[in-house]
Amino acid sequence: MGTSNPHLDRHREEGPRRILHLDVDAFLAAVECALHPKLRGRPLVIGGLAHERNLVMSSSYEARAFGVRSGLLLAEAQRLCPTAIFRRGDSQAAARLGHHMAQVVMRFTPQVQVTSCDDFLADVSGSTRLFGAAFEIAQRIRAAVWNEVELPITVGIGSNITIARLAGKLAKPGGVAEIWPGYEATFLRGLPVEHLPGVGYRTRRLLERFAIRTAGDLRSVSREVLFASFGQLGLVLHDRAGGLDERRVEPTWIANREGLLVRRAPKSIRRDGTFEPEESSRRRVEAMLAYLVDRAMSKLRSAGLQVVSLAVNIRYVDTRPPSLRRAQRAAAPAERAAAASENATRRVSRSLDGASDSTDRVAAEARAMLRSLPRRRALVKRVGIELTRLRPAAGWQGTLFSQPAADRAADSAGGAAGSHADRQRQLDDVLDGLRERIGFGRVLRGSSLPLCETHELKAEGFRLRTPSLNQ
Secondary structure, eight states: OBOOOTTSSTTOSSOOOOEEEEEETTHHHHHHHHHOGGGTTSOEEESSOTTSSOBOOEEOHHHHTTTOOTTSBHHHHHHHOTTOEEEOOOHHHHHHHHHHHHHHHTTTOSOEEEEETTEEEEEOTTTHHHHOSHHHHHHHHHHHHHHHHOOOEEEEEESSHHHHHHHHHHHTTTOEEEOOTTOHHHHHTTSBGGGSTTOOHHHHHHHHHTTOOBHHHHHHSOHHHHHHHHTHHHHHHHHHHTTOOOOOOOOSEEEOTTSOEEEOOOSOEEEEEEEEEEEOOHHHHHHHHHHHHHHHHHHHHHTTEEEEEEEEEEEEEOOSOHHHHHHHHTSOHHHHHHHHTTSSEEEEEEEEEEEEOOHHHHHHHHHHHHHHSOOOSSEEEEEEEEEEEEEEOOOOOOOSSOOOHHHHHHHHTTOOSSOHHHHHHHHHHHHHHHHHHHOGGGSOOGGGGGGGGTSOEETTEEOOSOGGGOO
16 A cells, blocks of 8 residues: 555556546435535434334444444434434435536546446546546545535555455545555455455355465465365456456446447346335335336437346345244244245346337336236335346337237227337337436326325436436
8 A cells, every 4th residue: 555656657658557446435425415514424324214114225434433334224223323313315316426426537537437326447547647646646536526526435546446446445434545556465465355356255154164364365275276166256266366357447438439428338227116114015016117117218228229138026025023033933944934935035037029128018028027926925125127138229110010909999090000019119209308308207107106105206206215226
């Protein structure tokens, strides 16, 4: 780790990559402070009001000093920190500020990859002649983001993505840390192995069985042994333990033929909606799914893509009193297994009969997939849609003879000409144009209307829990 050295990588012809990892500190709490400056310096908990049965999504460092962490029940957070201020959070503001921050970072380099609303990677290897050494660039970005967006960020600097991310952990909160080229192995030698990207709880427990507790221990094991024990993951971890990572920053925005920056086409699109409190109405669950499909398909068309495969998932949650759950744990194994199935995520995936960018077609398919999943007595916590196997959209070919009987009857009564698919195509085009001008939430499809009973509707759309998916 180093301090500012303006001559470290300035004026070099060729050298190691300089990657920045930028992470907003306590993102959702920081967003609330940016919107309401009077909250700065106060213990702040994001996730809902104290009396609501939800989980903590984010907390300020003042609240963390009392032991408040993401994933705790709000009631437990209030017990740990009675003076905390509880807020539901503003997902739309979070998405807006995250986008603004990305624009600030892009002034220093076009090589910016947005991995989430509050997490960015930037390759500044080609920017040092113009803006100075990587450390200087990091400081300038941090100051610009604070002055314009009022978000505190931590920056890690390294020769690759893994080292930059690990450096960022050293600098939290609000600092800048740099691992100089050539010192990666020294830095990693005593690092606990669970800090390496890709090492989760189960992998860490397996590594401990081999007496591997640090990155240095992992690096000393032969690749053959790691491959035999962990497969391809073992080889990846061996490289990362030695500071090796060949992954490149994949710019989120690229130049088109006219030289303008446009957003890179996504490889998949996922949207999830969480119910607070849990939902028992199947009608509102299907309405949420329809709304998520509408948003996902709008983004799909804006990227000029079509979808080939989709998946629907639904999450159930056990809301029974603790006494009943304790009785379940004491029950026979077969009964425990049956009860546990009530508190699980169910998922179904399917390929379409040909690529499509029609909201109507994908929504109908998603609704059928949801209804094909077995129903549970438990309440629904989350429902979601994922679009995969995306491909560039081809031109639209109108149909002449594929009209269903109902469509032909409507046409004979003076309705619009063309098949059902043709009319849905025209409807998608009109809705996309309207929403771009006046906001997504100003024009809703009828299938989403039941959400008005439980969710706040703004010009940008329904207020959802997860900021990165409220798009």
